[in-house]
Ligand code: AMP
């Protein structure tokens with residue numbers, strides 16, 4: 001088979017790495033890809049959000065299945081566009097992807113079907129929203145309804161912070177149409193966990209859980225980022241908890257989406273807070289997580305292609321999906337200045353040495369055009385190094401031995417990913 005992966009992050013490199021291992025796959029393409037995917041697949045220079053360009057590439061290369069990594073093309077209807085042209089594609093269609101692209105849709109779905117989540121109110125008026133937050137206790141969470149590249153959520157500790165977030169959304173419109181409506185939510189407290197399952201719209205696979213680190217610096221200091229590291233499995237993710245999450249959240253959500261006339265096919269990713277009153281949904285995402293993918297796919301024992309094809313064929317109930325009990329730790333290395341402004345085009349050294357210790361998944365990297373030899377930085381998060389082992393300590397040691405081999409001017413990483421996490 002010929003497979004095309006849409007995207008260019010470390011998540012997409014990890015998907016490509018896993019699919020490359022499948023005996024079912026002869027040709028692998030990534031569009032647009034990065035220097036890491038170029039080593040194991042053919043990169044096609046088409047942006048992830050250029051839906052027509054992606055479909056043209058799929059036809060031109062005779063692709064049998066396209067796998068969509070990021071949320072933006074899903075929310076823009078890449079699956080609908082491909083299906084109209086008779087092209088096979090993995091991911092939810094536009095209506096189903098609303099579970100991520102509209103937080104209002106997701107909240108209303110949960111309210112209607114009794115899926116546990118925090119209390120919330122929806123506003124489209126700045127004045128009305130302000131008077132609401134003034135009469136409520138803090139902290140409160142203010143969220144833009146639509147996609148906002150991970151920047152649409154403010155956990156407001158004070159009225160001043162909440163009002164500022166409401167002003168940015170509803171008055172300054174910094175998120176454009178994504179901020180036409182805002183949610184003001186109860187602030188949930190507890191350990192946070194990302195949970196993933198494949199679903200064909202009816203059946204759901206076994207689940208896998210991971211934790212990510214969003215702040216830029218050690219000790220959860222500094223600004224929010226796309227994710228500086230992750231580990232899997234969390235020590236608190238017991239069979240009992242998994243069963244509870246499956247029965248009270250994941251399966252009811254898959255059923256609810258079908259009942260609403262938008263059956264969900266693809267990967268369902270739920271962000272949970274494990275509160276004193278049980279697990280509650282913070283948000284749904286319509287795809288695999290980044291940086292969680294980098295630590296869950298190395299634990300997937302089943303051929304990923306078999307799973308993707310079973311989702312496409314609606315035969316997931318006949319496919320058993322197994323995860324290894326091993327631990328994985330992923331540490332991201334970022335450009336100096338990230339998540340603010342940063343330079344690109346800086347040569348990276350030590351990549352080959354790092355690969356002797358762990359898996360190196362590229363994100364913002366490019367292959368120098370002049371002699372094709374050097375790998376250069378080309379983004380904020382540059383790469384993730386993943387260690388794997390029978391215990392979290394061993395996985396962690398491997399990841400850090402690997403990343404210590406790599407250097408580029410200004411590059412930095414957190415030293416505390418999976419530190420103090422119990423062994424499994
Ligand atoms: P996001 O940018 O959508 O990935 O969300 C950012 C983060 O905000 C989440 O990972 C949570 O840590 C936090 N968050 C979102 N909603 C809530 C909530 N209702 N209560 C507490 N924390 C929240």
Ligand code: GLY
Nearest residue numbers: 212227289290291
């Ligand atoms: N790990 C956060 C995300 O993928 O949205």
